[in-house]
Amino acid sequence: MMTAENLSTSGIQLLGTVLSQQANFYHVQLEVDSRELPLCTRRTRLKKIGQQVIVGDRVVVEEPDWTSGRGAIAEVLPRTSELDRPAIANVNQILLVFAVCDPPLDALQLSRFLLKAESTGLNVVLCLNKSDLISAEEKEEINQRLSDWGYQPIFISVYKNINIEQLALHLQNKITVVAGPSGVGKSSLINSLIPSVNLRTGEVSGKLSRGRHTTRHVQLFELPGLGLLADTPGFNQPDLDCQPEELASYFPEARKLLEAGSCRFSNCSHRDEPGCVVRGDWERYEHYLDLFEEAVVHQTHLHEQADPESTLKVKSKKGKQQYEPKLESKKYRQKSRRTQLQELQHLYQEEE
Ligand SMILES: Nc1nc2c(ncn2[C@@H]2O[C@H](COP(=O)(O)OP(=O)(O)OP(=O)(O)O)[C@@H](O)[C@H]2O)c(=O)[nH]1
Ligand SMILES: [Mg+2]
Ligand SMILES: [Zn+2]
Structure with missing residues (x-):
């Protein structure tokens, strides 16, 4: 053999x-x-x-x-693909995790994450956790709403083990990056998909949880059904770094409108130009307008700033915060990891 x-x-x-x-x-x-x-x-x-x-x-x-x-x-x-912050090569898809409640499902925040995910050009799988907390009617309402947005969410419950296996099928033989806001159950989900990983859950991030491992660490975990999964601290608070003119194409429902017809002006921003096919009464058009403005502000800053990597915290004229500060990267530790790291540091010093 x-x-x-x-x-x-x-x-x-x-x-x-x-x-x-x-x-x-x-x-x-x-x-x-x-x-x-x-x-x-x-x-x-x-x-x-x-x-x-x-x-x-x-x-x-x-x-x-x-x-x-x-x-x-x-x-x-x-490489077939390359994400930065965190840097991962050959990712096939993004698994976006949100909760149906606790924390409440915030439509604009979801749009923001969806947009960020869509802008990578990778396949996006949307999964909604904590479905054990809502009724069948409430679930159907969310489902209908998101289907109008152009998505078919997978409702899961890590607690009640609902649809976890169905979700696992989507992850087979692929490299998947998990993204989503804090507290929705990303670590809980990864633990239930890969029991040996044993990530910390339910932790409030903040000063206290910042240990000695302060570098942002990306790791691919092996799924039992073959495939690799990465948790991503870097995706937790996405800022809108896409070009304003690309924005509409990252909304599936607007994409459909653009495929069916075309705006009078080829550089239409879909705000107040005449002959626009995108402007209309679809639910997320408001999000489009908000996020367009934000993308413009972001682009302007990129041009102004010598260092585009620096943390952005911009306030609009209305005093509404447009960019939230980047979250501290959340750390998870495996028992073996600390010893492994010490060994690594030891070897590293030897090499120098
Ligand atoms: N009701 C309910 N609660 C859940 C479920 N899954 C996870 N939780 C709870 O939600 C809380 C947050 O879970 P985590 O897995 O730590 O969430 P996370 O997305 O990793 O959060 P961060 O690490 O802060 O980004 C914990 O208290 C979990 O016990 C679920 O299916 N149903
Ligand atoms: Mg976590
Ligand atoms: Zn238009």
Whole structure:
């Protein structure tokens, strides 16, 4: 039988996926038998040509050493997609998690997250948790409303184990990034999909929960039904960094209008121009107007600011806050992770 060992001893290179990165070490899972090498380094040749390695990358690993868990990444295969903040390669879809209540379903906030997700061009799966807290009638009402928006939400309950298996089917053989606001049950959902992960849940983020691991950490978790899942602190408070003129195309219901007809002006902003096919009495048109304004403000700032990465907190004329401050990244810890990190730091120091 071909195992990873005899493949490597015969000098054949191994193909794998980067699950996480700590310091200069990449944790790679091999495709041939799912075995893992937590301490892979990047070959000097890659550094010289400026080839970055990010989580989600498919890589060629050489010289695997199973005892120490080391290996050398010799090549990065072309990416099919690339998200930044957090940087993840080859993501297939975004799983947007909201709760039907507790915290209450905020339509504008949902629009904002949907927009951010749509702007990646990736497939968006919308799932609504805590469906155990509402009646069948209330569920139907939400369902109808979101279907008018162009979405078919999957109603789930982590508590009552409703539709978790159906959702898992959507995640098979894919790299999925989980996004959504705080408190909707993202960690609870990941725990129920992958019991071995054991993420912390129900935590209030804030100063107290900021431990020593202050760097933003992205990690891909393996799903039992094959596939990889990433929690994303970076997606928790999306700002509108898309171009205002692209905005309408990120609303499925507006997209439909644009496909059916066309506005008189090709650069129509769909606000007060004559002959506009988008302006109308669809529910989220108000959101479109709000978010358009916000996208314009954001673009203006980008042009003004030398450092576009800096935290934005802009107030509009009305005094309404337009950009919320970025949330502290929420940390989850696995028992093994701390010891793993200490080992890594130890090795890292040795190398220096
Ligand atoms: N009623 C109900 N409560 C749930 C369900 N799933 C999770 N919760 C509760 O919702 C709260 C928040 O859950 P978390 O999993 O920590 O939420 P999160 O989205 O990871 O939150 P952040 O880490 O702050 O982003 C916890 O108290 C959970 O016990 C559910 O299906 N029904
Ligand atoms: Mg969480
Ligand atoms: Zn128009």
